[in-house]
Structure formats: C-alpha cells, structure tokens
Amino acid sequence: MKMLVTRPEPDAQATQDRLAALGITSEVAPLLTRHVLDFNLPALSGFAALAITSTNALRALEEKGLLEALNHLPVYAVGDRTAHEARSLGFTDVVSAGGTFERLSTMLALARLDGPVLYPAGKHLSGDLAHALAPHGIMVVTATVYDMVAEADFPEDVLARIKAGEFAAALIYSRRTAEIFASVLNERLDAAHKRDLALFCLSENVAQPLIESHFTRVHLADRPDEEAMMSLALAFAREQTGS
Structure with a gap:
C-alpha cells in the first residue's frame, strides 16, 4: 500500500519521513511551489x-x-x-x-x-x-x-498509477491544494477511481472542493495538524492491512 503526498517541499519530505516511520510507503507529488x-x-x-x-x-x-x-x-x-x-x-x-x-x-x-x-x-x-x-x-x-x-502539470506517471490503483490514499493539507487536485483530476478520473482513492484532509474547509468534485472517500483529521493527519494515515493503513 502506498500513499501520495501532495504538499509543497520541504514539508512534503518531512511528511514522507513521518509516514515511513509509521511503516507507510509514500511518494511525493507537490502541486504547489x-x-x-x-x-x-x-x-x-x-x-x-x-x-x-x-x-x-x-x-x-x-x-x-x-x-x-x-x-x-x-x-x-x-x-x-x-x-x-x-x-x-x-x-x-x-x-x-x-x-x-x-x-x-x-x-x-x-x-x-x-x-x-x-x-x-x-x-x-x-x-x-x-x-x-x-x-x-x-x-x-x-x-x-x-x-x-501551481505546478504546470500533474505528473502523467502518477496519474496512470492512481488509475492503476497503486495509491490507496492521498494527503491534502490546504484548500488551494485541494482545489488544484480537484481541478486537474476531476475530468481525468472516472467515478470508480474517485471512489477507490481515499483522501485525507486537514480540515472540512480543505475537503470541500474534493467533495464538490465527487470524490467520495474523503476523511477529515480530528484536528488541523500533522499529528492528526499521521493518526488518520496510520488508522487507515491498519484497516487496509488488517494489522
């Protein structure tokens, strides 16, 4: 199971390191610089x-x-x-x-x-x-x-791997990132892909553009901070792996 980190650097690397410490494999694809x-x-x-x-x-x-x-x-x-x-x-x-x-x-x-x-x-x-x-x-x-x-283009290889089901979830930390994610992928993912990809959002405000674009597996952190996002990711990983 792999997760996609969409936040800008250097924060993306810090999040990837935190996920790795939890035993979660991830890949970075920043949408903003x-x-x-x-x-x-x-x-x-x-x-x-x-x-x-x-x-x-x-x-x-x-x-x-x-x-x-x-x-x-x-x-x-x-x-x-x-x-x-x-x-x-x-x-x-x-x-x-x-x-x-x-x-x-x-x-x-x-x-x-x-x-x-x-x-x-x-x-x-x-x-x-x-x-x-x-x-x-x-x-x-x-x-x-x-x-x-905003980055000029969403990586085509990442898009292909989302469609192939390689990523179980993506982490979204800001409303602007969510807006870009929704804008770029809304027409490029069908309903099944939107249903399969879990999205972890820092807050309800962050989640709103994704919900409006009909992504259905949207999860909210308990608090708007990194600790809560890591808890969300870990709980999801355990649920998916049955551990």
Missing part, C-alpha cells in the same frame, strides 16, 4: 506583535534576512507546527492558537495589544485577519511575502 516575492516591510518599531499563519511566511522572512529585526516581537502562531518553526528561528515569545484561523483571531482580540499587528502572509489568503480584528479596534498590517504557484 513556494516563491518568495519582492517586498518591503514598514518601519518595525511600532508593532506590538507578529501574526503567522504559515511556516512559508517565516521562511520568506528568513530568506530576506529579516528575522533578526523581528525576533523581539511576540509571535501569535496559527498552530503548533508554525509555533515550533518560529521558536526554531529564534523567536522566544511564541503562543499557538491550536490550529485554526478563527482561534488565532480570537487570541489576538483578547491579547490587549498596545499597537498594530504585522501579518506577513501569502498572496492567496485563507482568511482576512485585518477584517476579523477591525471590530476589536486592532490594526493589522498585511505584508504579502510569498506566493504558492
């Missing part, structure tokens, strides 16, 4: 906090050599993995919202910050933090620092 944009941040002296919803934002800041100028700020991270990445890059005051944009918004609203929030983010936002916090009187300055660019 990260590109750091040319950007300029405003003067940093007046900000009260840094909001992070993606490790890709941290990587973009690191590649531009901006972390040292920012690591005095407290970091409000969307989830544990993002919080871990922030700590590994030198931030010391880091809290996690537990995995959802809504929890992050609530945490910031209750933080009683004495200044605006800097929000380095991707070009394709999953949520509008400035809009969410405006009713609470919190100003958010959004800086677009990276873009996730």
